Amino acid sequence: MTRDPAALLPSAEPVMLIDPSGAPTGLADVPDDDTMLAAYGALVAARRLNDQAYALVRQGRLAVYPSSHGQEACQVAAAQVLGADDWLFPTYRDTVAAVTRGVDPVEVLVLLKGDWHSGYDPYRTKVAPQATPLATQLLHAVGVGYAAKLRGEPTVVMALCGDGATSEGDFHEALNFAAVFGVPVVFFVQNNEYAISVPLARQSVAPSLAHKGVGYGVPGERVDGNDVAALLAVLGGAVAKARAGEGPQLVEAHTYRMQAHTNADDATRYRQDDEVAAWVERDPLTRAEAYLRGRGALGDDQVTAYAAEADRMAAHVRDGLNRDVEPNPDDLFDFVYARRTPQLEEQAALVADELSREDAR
Template identity: 80%
Template sequence: MQLVDPQGRRGGGDTAYEMPGGDALVRAYAALVTSRRLNDQAYALVRQGRLAVYPSSHGQEACQVAAAQVLEERDWLFPTYRDTAAAVARGVDPVEVLVLLKGDWHSGYDPYERKVAPQATPLATQLLHAVGVAHAARLKGEDTVVMAMCGDGATSEGDFHEAMNFAAVFDAPVVFFVQNNEYAISVPLARQTVAPSLAHKGVGYGVPGERVDGNDAAALLSVLGAAVARARAGEGPQLVEAHTYRMQAHTNADDATRYRQDAEVRAWVERDPITRLEAYLRGQGLLDDAAVTAYAQEAERLAAHTREGLNVDVEPDPEDLFRHVYAEPTPQLCEQAAQVQDEISREGGAR
């Protein structure tokens, strides 16, 4: 499904989906610009040694922004390690989001504050947790929808299928959102499945599936918004596949030139989600040079905030290794904590 073509023109032909309102599209554009700038900033922080690793979202920003934007405040978002932009679009401070990738702490933000679960590094494990939250909300009679995000590689994991089946059987209000960027690290989609699309994966579980242009923010807002509305209305889980592309390497530790050609990457440049939406908004008289400049300046301000926040040296507390393992520490844990403290004291670094 597509509403705006790569040149920024209204397209899609006959479709049951309506074009989102101008305010929603402008809001999405601003978030896209911020997401791209934060992505570039994170890459720079990796090179400076301030982040240990960073999974780029360049080219996939529309998926992440739309996923966050269609949710209500009471809804939950379950992101992957690549979904920093989704967490930020949901209102989480980017410094707190990136703390996980810096290695300072287990998760840098309170999941309950913005209803954003910790970013999951293992593939597909968060989907089971997402379904559990959705099922619990339904049992409690809460008007809550859960957005469960994953990549195409996650659909090759057993957890994906277990989560889909459980959600369908128990009619859980969850939207499974697959960002198909064509590669599970170095493994192309053709080596993962021969299904016509990943949206077809829902058929075996009785879950309706939809395939959408993952670089078309307008289409994403419309399709994901409708899926959330259906789930909230008690119509059960939905599966949405967004076809997009990972423009940069899997992470800064990956050499993407070993498994794909430069020409393949260049072919996706003209499908960039930011330039596409900007062209459409300008054509509709909803965006001008002054607004573009203002959104770029706000993105730069947030990038500076992120840079400053992550450039602060943190003094680790060795006792944190033991402090949050159990509510009531076990005798073994107390013994281990005492041993570490003794070693620190003998080395002249008593706290």
């Protein structure tokens, strides 16, 4: 299918429905109050989760945590626009997206504790394991979407990545295959300005990352990544188009990583404090709250209730991750294949023998 090149181009400016002060821009209708309240509650929980996870790192209960503080609206909206049978493919920074999708936060975070590589069931949750290598999950997402298309299922796949991933070969292969075969995938780029310490200007000279879709015949759109209303509208529209058989969609959210790449990173070595401060004024949480308060849809009692619910979630996370787990050596061999191979049986016997000798000392 040949597309009109003009129809592939994104908006000249990122779509914004609510400005940083919380006022509607008038560009288009903001989602209804119930939808916005659900998003606000998820944002409150997301910010609390980020703070709690960082505290657990300092306490030695998590090895590392890539915070999404400041870009939570992207992840909340990505999860909320999906249907029950749709799939989400997150990166290592997308803990909030997985939790908003309904995955137990303890099960998500054990990956970063070191107990398991993904502590949840992807088939039950329709959330793929969080991917650390850049862009590899995009190929997996296209595979799931293509399989669903061949089976005649109305599944849409939301494939998350960052700006750095758009420089990877897997990004090219995923978009090209998805476009050629009309795969129902929404490629969602969270452009937070940095690939670890490399600024966007050193990664790409394209007019925007959404413009990259033109080369594959994939329509692109840009959205204010700190405006949860605009994200719900743009991502919801992209999901609807993919489900209707219009093929893959590319959405770029302009947002910012407020904290360091991970707790092991010193962000002051490559960016200035005034740059960070400028983005504080665009905080997605305070923006959504200001909008809802302005409409009279949110009051102090509700704000307190949302905060209390987020605190209960944080307590659940603390309890789960502070619980010491006794490792079972058999796990090394039980979860490689559905049935142990002769080689695994031999290795398991060697380990069991060594452990018995150690216990006998």
